[in-house]
Amino acid sequence: MRRPVPIILSAGFSSRMKESGRGIKALLEIRPGVTFLEEIYGKVSDFSGKVIVVLGADKDEIVRRVNMPEAEIVYNAGFEKGMFSSLKKGLSSLSPGKAFMINPVDCPAVKKSTYEALIRQWERSPERVHIPSFKGRRGHPAIYPARLVSEILDSPDDLSGGLNFFIEKEKEAILHFDTADKGVIMDIDTLADYQCLADAFKGGKND
Numbered sequence: 001m002r003r004p005v006p007i008i009l010s011a012g013f014s015s016r017m018k019e020s021g022r023g024i025k026a027l028l029e030i031r032p033g034v035t036f037l038e039e040i041y042g043k044v045s046d047f048s049g050k051v052i053v054v055l056g057a058d059k060d061e062i063v064r065r066v067n068m069p070e071a072e073i074v075y076n077a078g079f080e081k082g083m084f085s086s087l088k089k090g091l092s093s094l095s096p097g098k099a100f101m102i103n104p105v106d107c108p109a110v111k112k113s114t115y116e117a118l119i120r121q122w123e124r125s126p127e128r129v130h131i132p133s134f135k136g137r138r139g140h141p142a143i144y145p146a147r148l149v150s151e152i153l154d155s156p157d158d159l160s161g162g163l164n165f166f167i168e169k170e171k172e173a174i175l176h177f178d179t180a181d182k183g184v185i186m187d188i189d190t191l192a193d194y195q196c197l198a199d200a201f202k203g204g205k206n207d
Contacts, residue, residue, distance in 0.1 A: 003119060004143050005098050006044035007090035008071075010037055010105035011056025011079035020191040024058045026105045027065055028194060031201050036108040036188070041068045043112045044103060044141075047119060054090045056080075084155075084162035091149050099126060099146050102163075107140045109183030109197060112207045118143065118177050129170050132177045132184040139184030145173075 014025040022028060026037040034042075037053070045051050045068075053071045055062055056079025063073065076089040087102065094100060099122070114132065122130045122143045130143040148166060159165055167174070188194050 002098065003048055004101045004122060005050050005052060005094055006048050006101045006103055006141070007052045007054065007087065007094075008037065008040055008044070008103045008105060009054050009083055009086045009090065010062065011054050011059075011076045011086040011089075012083070013057045013079075016190055017194070022191060022194060024062065025188070026058075026062050028188070030108050030197065035066055036105050037062065037066050038068065039108045040103050040105065040110075041066075041071060043110070043115055044101070045070065046112070047115065050095075052090045052093050054086045056086065078157060081157045082162065084159060085157040087163060088153055088155075088157065091153055094149060097146050098149075099143060100149070101141050101143045103141045104187070106188045107183070107186060108188070109186045109200070110141065111181045111183055114179050114181040114184065115141070117179070121175065121177050125175060127173070129167070129174045130177055131167075131174055132179050132181070134179060134182050134185045137185045138176070139187075141184075 010026045017023060017025045027035050029035055030039045041051060051071050052074055054074050054076050056076045059075055072093060074089050074093050076086045078085050118130060118132055127145050131138050133139060186197060188197055
């Protein structure tokens, strides 16, 4: 069975990180020499020959500084419209009939073993929506079926609720993947978030 195509969303302004003096979120290091973007790319590229990376703000600097040799880079000129517009841009590069996995760049702490287990669950029910959860809290990455691609692409960039509209619409089709991996809910938006992540990964490897 062809596996879902990972789409890494890394098009935002990183405004809070820039205001804190840490700079571009995608280029923050999860451990020495490995950026958030490289960490996610390295894990998802192990199970998919195609990885779509959506960039927007700071795209030239990100491309210059990260090592993603086989990634398909897609530029979202309308990145100011938000994550849903970036998702649509990524989906526009998806081959027909392919499921997709959404990976926000601010969630780099997911273990490789969690990705593998989530995909095994998807393989048993490829027409369902698969969302990992930690202690009852939904997180990322999530896998969506191919049947939703055209409907998402036909939706306006400013769709009320964005992707949450489809999560609500597909609530009967959702299969949660309960995991002990707290990384699925670690959304790194602030300097405090980043400091907690850095402490957790000091000297270690997330696998």
